[in-house]
Amino acid sequence: MNKYLLPLIAVVILIPILILGLRSDPRELPSQYIGKPAPEFDLPTLKDPEKRVSTANLRGEVSLVNIWATWCAGCRAEHDFLMQLNREQVIPIYAINWRDNRPGALDWLAQLGDPYVASGFDEDGRVGIDWGVYGAPETFLVNAEGYVLFRYPGPLNRAVWDHEFAPRIAELKK
Amino acid sequence: MIPEIGHFALILALSLAVCQSVLPMIGAQRNDAALMSIARTAAYGQFLFVAISFACLTWAFAHDDFSVLYVANHSQLSLPAGYKISAVWSAHEGSLLMWILILAAWTMAVARFTSEVPDILRSRVIGVLGFLSVGFLLFALLTSNPFERLIPAALDGADLNPLLQDPGLAIHPPLLYIGYVGFSVAFAFAIAAMIGGDLDQNWARWTRPWTVVAWLFLTLGIALGSWWAYYELGWGGWWFWDAVENASFMPWLIGTALIHSLAVTERRGLFKSWTLLLSISAFSLSLLGTFLVRSGIIVSVHAFATDPTRGFFILGFLGVVVIGALALYAWRAPSLDSNVGFSLLSRETFLLLNNVLLVVATILVLMGTLAPLVVEMLNGGKISIGPPWFEVAFMVPMIPLVLLLGLGMHTAWRKQSKDPWIRLLRTPVIVAVIIGIVLPLMFYGRVSLLLVVGCAAAAWIVISSLIQPIRSWRRKQGATAITRSALGMSIAHLGMGLFVIGVTIVSAFGVESDRAMRPGETLEVAGFAFELREVRDVQGPNYTAIEGVVEVRRDGEFIAMVRPQKRQYLVQKNWMTEAGIHPTWNKDLFIALGDQLGNDTWSVRIQYKPMISFIWIGCFIMALGGLVTVSDRRYRKSAS
Numbered sequence: 001m002n003k004y005l006l007p008l009i010a011v012v013i014l015i016p017i018l019i020l021g022l023r024s025d026p027r028e029l030p031s032q033y034i035g036k037p038a039p040e041f042d043l044p045t046l047k048d049p050e051k052r053v054s055t056a057n058l059r060g061e062v063s064l065v066n067i068w069a070t071w072c073a074g075c076r077a078e079h080d081f082l083m084q085l086n087r088e089q090v091i092p093i094y095a096i097n098w099r100d101n102r103p104g105a106l107d108w109l110a111q112l113g114d115p116y117v118a119s120g121f122d123e124d125g126r127v128g129i130d131w132g133v134y135g136a137p138e139t140f141l142v143n144a145e146g147y148v149l150f151r152y153p154g155p156l157n158r159a160v161w162d163h164e165f166a167p168r169i170a171e172l173k174k
Numbered sequence: 175m176i177p178e179i180g181h182f183a184l185i186l187a188l189s190l191a192v193c194q195s196v197l198p199m200i201g202a203q204r205n206d207a208a209l210m211s212i213a214r215t216a217a218y219g220q221f222l223f224v225a226i227s228f229a230c231l232t233w234a235f236a237h238d239d240f241s242v243l244y245v246a247n248h249s250q251l252s253l254p255a256g257y258k259i260s261a262v263w264s265a266h267e268g269s270l271l272m273w274i275l276i277l278a279a280w281t282m283a284v285a286r287f288t289s290e291v292p293d294i295l296r297s298r299v300i301g302v303l304g305f306l307s308v309g310f311l312l313f314a315l316l317t318s319n320p321f322e323r324l325i326p327a328a329l330d331g332a333d334l335n336p337l338l339q340d341p342g343l344a345i346h347p348p349l350l351y352i353g354y355v356g357f358s359v360a361f362a363f364a365i366a367a368m369i370g371g372d373l374d375q376n377w378a379r380w381t382r383p384w385t386v387v388a389w390l391f392l393t394l395g396i397a398l399g400s401w402w403a404y405y406e407l408g409w410g411g412w413w414f415w416d417a418v419e420n421a422s423f424m425p426w427l428i429g430t431a432l433i434h435s436l437a438v439t440e441r442r443g444l445f446k447s448w449t450l451l452l453s454i455s456a457f458s459l460s461l462l463g464t465f466l467v468r469s470g471i472i473v474s475v476h477a478f479a480t481d482p483t484r485g486f487f488i489l490g491f492l493g494v495v496v497i498g499a500l501a502l503y504a505w506r507a508p509s510l511d512s513n514v515g516f517s518l519l520s521r522e523t524f525l526l527l528n529n530v531l532l533v534v535a536t537i538l539v540l541m542g543t544l545a546p547l548v549v550e551m552l553n554g555g556k557i558s559i560g561p562p563w564f565e566v567a568f569m570v571p572m573i574p575l576v577l578l579l580g581l582g583m584h585t586a587w588r589k590q591s592k593d594p595w596i597r598l599l600r601t602p603v604i605v606a607v608i609i610g611i612v613l614p615l616m617f618y619g620r621v622s623l624l625l626v627v628g629c630a631a632a633a634w635i636v637i638s639s640l641i642q643p644i645r646s647w648r649r650k651q652g653a654t655a656i657t658r659s660a661l662g663m664s665i666a667h668l669g670m671g672l673f674v675i676g677v678t679i680v681s682a683f684g685v686e687s688d689r690a691m692r693p694g695e696t697l698e699v700a701g702f703a704f705e706l707r708e709v710r711d712v713q714g715p716n717y718t719a720i721e722g723v724v725e726v727r728r729d730g731e732f733i734a735m736v737r738p739q740k741r742q743y744l745v746q747k748n749w750m751t752e753a754g755i756h757p758t759w760n761k762d763l764f765i766a767l768g769d770q771l772g773n774d775t776w777s778v779r780i781q782y783k784p785m786i787s788f789i790w791i792g793c794f795i796m797a798l799g800g801l802v803t804v805s806d807r808r809y810r811k812s813a814s
Contacts, residue, residue, distance in 0.1 A: 002504065004504045004507045007455075007500050007504075008497065008500040008501055008503070008504050011458075011497060012497065015489070017548055069560065071560040071562055072560065080768050080769035080777065081769075084769060111688040112688050112777070113777070157749065
């Protein structure tokens, strides 16, 4: 085959990928999850591999599920705010420690503080894929029946909280 | 009124750009001097109207005209005057307008400084640039008009994103864009040569300075962006492999390959198809970068627009430009390529390896950036590739590249005889390896394989780039002096060496520590004692801040007083970290103030960053090398 044609062929293959990429807005949760039960998971906890945390833990109370990893700079940015939420006892925060290594993640929590009720350790990223995680950090709002109500990709802070989460939680508590 | 003038000027610029893209092309085809002479006039006129439009938008910002939607969204009354100006390009519409302005400026420069270039080639180059202007002007006018009104006008604006309120970020986008857009000139030269079916060594001599200037601005822009992320985001990292960073890094890698490939085409008339392909790729990747950032298909800390129409427009334009250019390449490049032989041990071989390795590096970065999209298509899951993958993958082509660099510089064109080559390089190689082992041991007391490779490679580049300038400086009377372009190459490579030292040392010996501290407490990090003296409130022009006062001592001796802040901007209410940094030439002490953990207790992040300044100094010296290269006599001749 003509070697001068190769770049053209490569690009012709690449462009449909970009078009498909455009069709999905990463700021929205793929519709199949919203208002549906949270995707099932059952993971060993970060602190103790013998213990487990699963979708069952999410039932009974409105909670957050936060996806984080030590390699993720945005997670570091939001960590202080998560600590604040935890201190104010606003809502229980569960975590999925995603595609990370255990000693590093434990070290992180020891140094920066641990705002989580429990962290599931999702080493191979399987649960992240089930949840449709696009990139860390991401935070899901789950209601008392274990249904996903809202997903926010990107670091949390006070402004995001007041805008996106607080009104939704207030709605639930009515 | 003024915003309407700006809008109207933009429409006039579009009409001129259409003339600029069509008429000179027809003129060049028919060899019609009158039509070709339109190229210059249209280019000047287009620049004038784009500049008027840009000035109008700047005026609206400077005068707080909150009846303009874009101004109301991105400025605010109490914003310091300097930031009102830089707010012009703080978001999508304005930065697009700046992109257009810079493209028009490059076009004008091409029109002005190419008197040596034949009329036909120049007309085609300006015509291609005009086509690009048409695309971007349409993009602005149809999807992202910066002059859209807000009625009724807002009383006050929503403020500039506090992250962007920083001198580094005020000048980072212009530099980056000058680089990005500058590659359009090499692109236009490549297209023009392929249309004309004629590509000789003169063509490379005309194209090269434009490419080097674009590359040096891109280098500065990326370095500045990385420096900004380092001190403003408060994490202490300098590169995050974020999609937007990658978007600027890929054109840089290809641009670097292009500069080297052009050198071969200029000196030896070889690698023509490489040079053409790299010219097309460098600019296409700049466009892809714009697409990735603007369309929001990849969300990152930087992305500020998520609007599918914009994405479709850019993608459509990207498709037309890239597919058109590559189809032309597939058709014309085979007849342009020339086959002159060169032996295995020759500079040509090393430059070929350089091209291949840089292209491989670019493909790896591209794969890492697009992989999330591809996986999503295959199984519907969404994934993200983290820095660990990039760090490992990127090493694979980079280590050989860095090692071969020093060899290539001292190899003759065409054919290098072996013995003198080995005699010349034997000592530097041995010295470099010794330095690679001794340097980390002596200063930091620890050594590992990767460290030795990094330090030895850096020492090797530094030494080998100094050989030629030193020889030239000590030469006997009458011997030929080093040319500016060879000197520029040595300087740029020296910069690369310093960069490698910085990266190696800081990633091996950097120390990070996050602690809760009370005023009066002292924390020991990397041999330095950090005492948090007090935490107090400070008032800024449009923010209030909490400032930690940290005294740094070493062995009891006072070193510095560092004042990290946490700022809350009054309008948007965001908290921003303003790290306190005590920089010296061989280390940075980096302190960021975190959250208040309890009564009088603060989380404090302290980092010791040895040699980190070398990363940016290295980039700066690389850019300086580019500047020295373009000042070479043979390019100045073509400029005047």
